[in-house]
Amino acid sequence: GAVVSQHPSRVICKSGTSVKIECRSLDFQATTMFWYRQFPKQSLMLMATSNEGSKATYEQGVEKDKFLINHASLTLSTLTVTSAHPEDSSFYICSARSEVKAETQYFGPGTRLLVL
Amino acid sequence: AQTVTQSQPEMSVQEAETVTLSCTYDTSENNYYLFWYKQPPSRQMILVIRQEAYKQQNATENRFSVNFQKAAKSFSLKISDSQLGDTAMYFCAFMKRTGNTGKLIFGQGTTLQVKP
Numbered sequence: 001g002a003v004v005s006q007h008p009s010r011v012i013c014k015s016g017t018s019v020k021i022e023c024r025s026l027d028f029q030a031t032t033m034f035w036y037r038q039f040p041k042q043s044l045m046l047m048a049t050s051n052e053g054s055k056a057t058y059e060q061g062v063e064k065d066k067f068l069i070n071h072a073s074l075t076l077s078t079l080t081v082t083s084a085h086p087e088d089s090s091f092y093i094c095s096a097r098s099e100v101k102a103e104t105q106y107f108g109p110g111t112r113l114l115v116l
Numbered sequence: 117a118q119t120v121t122q123s124q125p126e127m128s129v130q131e132a133e134t135v136t137l138s139c140t141y142d143t144s145e146n147n148y149y150l151f152w153y154k155q156p157p158s159r160q161m162i163l164v165i166r167q168e169a170y171k172q173q174n175a176t177e178n179r180f181s182v183n184f185q186k187a188a189k190s191f192s193l194k195i196s197d198s199q200l201g202d203t204a205m206y207f208c209a210f211m212k213r214t215g216n217t218g219k220l221i222f223g224q225g226t227t228l229q230v231k232p
Contacts, residue, residue, distance in 0.1 A: 032217075032218050034218070034219070034220075038159075041205075041225075041227070042224070042225070043207060043222045043223065043224050043225050044161075044207070044220075044222050046219065046220070049217065049218070049219065091159065093159075093161065095161070095220075097218045102218065103149045103166070103168075103211060103213070103218075104163070104166075105218065105220060107153075107160065107161035107162075109158070109159070109160050110159050110160070
């Protein structure tokens with residue numbers, strides 16, 4: 001149980017285009033999901049907290065107009081990287097917080113984004 | 117603000133031997149959780165072990181155990197009988213328990229190589 005999926009797993013796009021990444025909790029409901037960014041051999045950097053039915057809370061320094069987050073249902077959150085540039089190339093990871101075990105986050109497998 | 121520090125960027129251990137990964141943290145909170153996550157080459161984040169700060173007993177999960185020293189704000193991970201599959205990046209993480217937004221604060225990570 002407690003599986004989180006991400007789609008796509010890898011995406012290559014041209015500079016200036018927008019890319020949408022989906023994060024789904026497959027067998028549990030998650031009112032809170034988190035989006036992280038990770039550079040090679042570095043730690044996870046929290047970008048934003050996604051709350052079902054309300055606006056996302058962004059961490060300091062993260063552009064909310066650049067990284068659009070929508071949490072439309074209890075099992076789905078999306079991250080859209082708008083007008084992507086090569087510096088947005090990174091590994092993006094989502095996690096979903098269990099309502100049954102609020103201290104536990106379950107992580108998706110990540111999405112590798114390459115912007116050419 | 118809470119911080120988590122992992123002072124060992126890289127470590128190696130021979131298969132079947134024991135290794136200890138260090139983690140220190142700083143917080144003014146009294147109620148919190150501490151975690152160790154494993155990120156293998158697949159980059160899927162996997163929860164290894166969880167410790168609740170109000171519990172004095174050190175958590176154990178099979179070959180994995182922690183040494184939780186609350187006064188010293190230290191939370192080390194011991195891996196016994198190391199296996200090749202333990203090769204991964206390990207992250208120590210902190211989560212407040214009260215007023216819990218569910219945010220995880222990660223350390224910088226320690227890359228562990230298990231050698232045959």
